[in-house]
Amino acid sequence: MSTLPVRPGLEGAAPYGAPELDVPVRLNVNENPYAPSPAVVDSIARAVAGAAGRLNRYPERDFPALRRALADYLAVESGVRLSPERVWAANGSNEVMLQVLQAFGGPGRACLSFTPTYSMYPEYARDTLTRYVTRARAEDFTLDIAAVREALEDVRPAVLILASPNNPTGTALPLEDVRAVLEIARGGGPLIRNGGSAGPSDAVVVVDEAYGEFRRPGVPSALELLIEDDGGRYPHLVVSRTMSKAFGMAGLRLGYLAASRELVGLLRVVRLPYHLSATTQAAALAALGHREELMSQVASLRSERDALVAWLRERGLTAYDSDSNFVLFGPFQDRRAIFEALLERGVLIRVVGPAGYLRVCVGTPDEMDAFRAALVDVLASRPDRPDGEEKEEST
Template identity: 55%
Template sequence: MTSLDDLPIRDDLRGREPYGAPQLEVPVALNTNENPYPPSERLVKALGEAVADVAGSLNRYPDRDAVALREDLAAFLNEDTPGAGLTSRQVWAANGSNEIIQQILQAFGGPGRAAMGFEPSYSMHPIITRVSGTRWIDAHRDEDFGLEPARAVAAIEEHRPDVVFLTSPNNPTGTALPLESIEAVLAAAPGMVVVDEAYAEFRRAGTPSALTLLPGNPRLIVTRTMSKAFAMAGTRLGYLAADPAVVDALLLVRLPYHLSAVTQAVARTALAHGAELLGTVDRLRRERDDLVGWLRGEGFTVADSDANFVLFGRFPDRGRIWRGLLDRGVLIREVGPPEWLRVSVGTAEEMAAFRTAMKESV
């Protein structure tokens, strides 16, 4: 059989592995940071009706620019961050936040350009960067997984990247960045600054969003997703807020009709039922904080988390612990710095199963 090595793929893709968390059938899956609570019967009915409404016109292309969806997303962000004052011209949507990141790099990165991130952080940032032909620069986070402004500025001044990625709350550590760090990066960066807020809805009360920095900062992009707090991972809907000129730039690289009519209808229905979907966030925050307390009480080192997952360690052989949990029907993620593991926050029953499996595995 022909192998990948026999094909004339790009030289810079040779030897790479495709991204993907393990997809295994287990009783307790706590490895991909999903919201564990499925849609209610009422919402399932509403989603079915929304799909049925567009089914009769699937012979036609969808709204190419998803105008109505972008209006709904702007309204949600204005509720989430009072005073943001966003309009649909400042919002863009795509198939998951990964396509948003890809479009940003297609518009502002590419051959001869560089993007910088502070790792450990979201592993798709460097992957999409390199696939876009952009050079990746890892500037590293602090020992406590924070980002000291002076160190970040020094790295930017040394490398002069065209795109800077900041992740807050950070994945896989859960660390939220203070606005002072983001402002310092904005002041120093010569190009675009992307703040990935995929887990923003889980942040602690009083933790501000980078959305508050958009006025007067046309090179700032704030990305979000409906895959996490909204419990719509299967919908594949990511979006961003930025200056209207940024949206104009992305229109140059987006594929025509990239968001299906079904995706737009499902996402709009989910936003209309946002109060129900986001009603589980406080419960997951409490489970997260209880989990952090329990892990520390068991003697583990735990990173502070503003997300719906917890990074904990340290294990000389983390693979042994990961396999021990899997043998007991609990799947978590072997990701991030060596000696650390990441567990998503699930239901109370799932977290009880995780605690039992941990006690038996260690």
């Protein structure tokens, strides 16, 4: 029996994370399967060596050079040119979103999201003493705008998080829907004191585009909604991105967001001083210098993904269209049995999402061959018994 004064709400809680198993084919945490090339490794090593010689000093607190490089990258990737002051970064987009909750959530405040979705959102809420409220996505995993309106009226959240493309379904939201949500969110936040009287605030809408670069051609980024008059139109919009996925830098821990200057200014209040180490800043800047090479695998990962969707459908399975680097497929009466049978064959995927479904991340062509061969073998031996207990892991 512990005598430690654990904070109410944390009793018995387990640390978040998928199993870290050493198996030949790991397709469970939506990583990029391509390791950085020797040229990228060399640039990063030289940049980190340069930073190491100055490690007696604290790093730049507001890292202007990195914000400029990220703004340049967004301009190339999405055609949206933002001033560096509208870009902010932290150790993974997880930390970026935690900072959003630190600035806008808190006791008496709510964070709203639409499920199935990324299972870290409730953790950001828990860690900032924010109430986490969910509503269901539509059957095709997009949003029912009438339901969003109703939920906002009901909950008056300080923060609404929408993953697009969504994890674990791969669904990207149409830009008109994001725009509609932003309009509904105007005045849809908690009551705040403004001068002498209390009035409604605008709920902050976070569009989590961790998988944004994998979107199919013609699918726009919510960044486009940020261009209009330098943040004046949607000061309550945040678009969150990461170098962990398309960029192939999950180990770097560099996530970032774009928003209005006012909103970024509020994040600077809650960030820990010097939260982004000098070595992280140096490595991220060096990696961004190789953006073309690092992004060159995105096209092949996209076509591998589309081929995988088609292949799964040919096998009579449901596979959802995906704008990300993973595919949700099923249904299985006993998805855990399928998961375990694949694992026995050296292929690790994820039990997550709607009952009966599994999520597989797109790997190299060899890894996908191994996944396909293992699944064919597993389905031929039918471990898909109806007696399995439904148990979901975190996304």
